[in-house]
Amino acid sequence: MEDRKVYLNEHTNLLELEEHMYPLVDVETPNVFRNLFRYDEIPKIAFNDRTVPHHMPDEIWITDTTFRDGQQSRAPYTSEQIVTIYDYLHRLGGPNGKVRQSEFFLYSKKDRDAVYRCLEKGYKFPEVTSWIRASRKDFELVKEIGLKETGILVSCSDYHIFYKLKMTRRQAMEHYLSVVRECMETGIRPRCHLEDITRSDIYGFVIPFCVELMKLMEEYKTPVKVRVCDTMGYGVNYPGAVIPRSIPGIIYGLMTHAGVPSELIEFHGHNDFYKAVNNSSTAWLYGACGVNCSLFGIGERTGNTPLEAMVFEYAQLRGTLDGMDTTVITELAEYYEKEIGYHIPSRTPFVGKNFNVTRAGIHADGMLKNEEIYNIFDTDKFLNRPALVSVSNTSGAAGIAYWINTYYRLSGEREVDKNSELVQMVKASVDKEYEDGRVTVLTDEELIDKIESVCEKLHMTL
Template sequence: MQDRPVKMNDHTNLLELEEHMYPLVDVETPNVFHNLFPYSEVPKIAFNDRIVPHHMPEDIWITDTTFRDGQQSRAPYTTEQIVTIFDYLHKLGGPNGKIKASEFFLYSKKDRDAVEKCMERGYKFPEVTSWIRASKEDFQLVKSMGMKETGILVSCSDYHIFYKMKMTRRQAMEHYLSVVKECLEIGVSVRCHLEDITRADIYGYVIPFCLELMKLRQQYGIPIKVRCCDTMGYGVNYPGAVIPRSVPGIIYGIMTHAGVPSELIEWHGHNDFYKAVSNSTTAWLYGASGVNTSLFGIGERTGNTPLEAMVFEYAQLRGNLGGMDTAVITELAEYYEKEIGYKIPPRTPFVGKNFNITRAGIHADGLLKNEEIYNIFDTEKFLNRPVEVAVSNTSGAAGIAHWINTHYRLPKESHVDKKSELVALVKEWVDREYEDGRVTVLTDEELEAVIQETADRLQIKLK
């Protein structure tokens, strides 16, 4: 066996044996890991207790697929809506460009019009990028639009290579590399979307393919990004889980054995098993600089990693917001509901109607005494969403006054107090409800109707 070089890892300060010897394993029959993914059973999470080290990059960021993957699961946005949302993303990302890029389709005239209008904004961030299939025809779209970067679909599991594309691994790799080369020839940077990576042969196909990409990167002197696409949401973040389901194992392999630097690695998760956010955070922790997201998690099937979730994951990991303007998240939620007509489920974290409303009577009592007891953080400061209490038989006049002031966002000089006539009359109605045997919390709609009717009678303006 030939000796392999030993080198010092500057990050861990440990001597390591270089093992960059992973040739393509060009199998005759597909390896679809039916031991882990038996279609007639629930998928299995297996362990081999191989642990890889944390490798948090110095710089981490968010990218956006609202107009690409997010648009595959809903009615298409209008050009005006796309440009408005793009403006919001620019504002949300802040001066440091923490929302680094946003990707677009190029197939329809509407798509191309939206791309042109967003590019005309002249923002450094988010960078406008495209997405294409690995075909010569799609490449012409990128060329005609003058894009600086494009994503290319490079499906990597045998499910896709053998069953969908009807190719062998070698044929697929050669096909993908030919399209990548065409982009590099005209100076377009490439982002390779490794579709279905959590069912792929990581060391038999993915690592050898990424090694070839890094050779092209060196040859052309142009960055080539690798996006790890957990297309079916099979990824897990548990230490010691086996690949291809192990998120730490995938990121470690691509970074260490394929030589892809952190700034060129990105994670794209789906939420089929409720793991999109935790897997995206794990990708950051183990070496990926980028995580790909969509607004409110809107995406195919169960959706993508929600962009707003990763904003607050970033803050929890870094101890700061990196310049991001989180109040824009509330502005975006209001725009989606009022202008686009999209109904956000009321219990959605950070953006749902009820995410910071306390309904349990005993919780409401604690909240009125000190809102830190039952509010996750200062939601008024970060999201322009003051904490609210739901009204019940235990709320009292103070609780009703608090509800009116916060729900209608009354300025301080217009606040009602527990001694006001409006509050007293509403409390009389609330008391009657519970005297008649009611046991549930009052709904917003019921309260709004009673408060508005009472305010009209008293000639009080609430808005």
């Protein structure tokens, strides 16, 4: 007890006592938390009402896994596509590097070519990092390419240790530590991906393992990152929930009991239970500096935390975008749709075709009077996406004029008003459909066809 360090917590201004007193619990049989995770039942969320304090770091950021986890669930990107998306990420993150890193595979020539081309850009952010198998050959490849950090898979639940690796906890820990040491001896910063952490024994394996990682960091004077991987999306953000499902509890344990500093903690979430975004925000709130995301949430199974979602979470939590250029999000969405051929569901927040389209007649009426009533923020300013109202039998000429002006970006002298011949002819066509029994709103494609047809008759262009 006398040797344990007392230090001042700069967030609370209270003296605290280090509690790195958690030895490995080496069990003979796996602890797979059958009380929470019975395979023939829906997983349970249990509570013990032990809460931990918020600990928002001084600085938070986003890291990207579009080219790693994002490529595990779709056809591989071409080298050209990777380089183009990397350019977009650089612009999106802004001069302060809020999109801090992007991780790449190195196995194929195509992947390595893309890495070299991205490195040639000379961007400070996002830093190019890798994800490799845990072998000296791969570490040397990372060093040869010129990368300074790589991810290493260190599965931490007994599901993986006993059933997949066929090891004991002690054997797994010793194997992982030898691999991390080998990585550090080649001069590469390791980023340890603690796979399946939300089904692991936090205080019997994860904390003791991370204590040893911090000892290696001290020995080699090289940072060791810890990525909290909610691989199956079991994590929850509810105060008082029990570990291993509690994201606040995991982050608190890593900081307080394993001594991992906030800047070396990164959360990686999956969306199996629709909690990826909330869990990522929670990780920030309780002490993780980084959240790992994929563009549009594209990733294994239900996907990862959408990167664009965390851009707006950042702004809401910090009150500023800190230089991030959110209009790039719309450019990325258009690039994915037109150049990559990826279909974004129309109701996807921020990027879906209809995310800021008001369809209900009474709502559309409110939008025409003041768009703040039914639009989440100035989507034209932040995303180059003006709010739209759909056209139906209740829209009237004013609603049709509003749709034309916003969709075709008409302003000043080019604007059409409700009395224009174009609007009146389109309205007549719309009214006819509803007189004939139509009950649904018109799609964008249908409206465009009607408008183009009228424009042809009037010999005009928009």
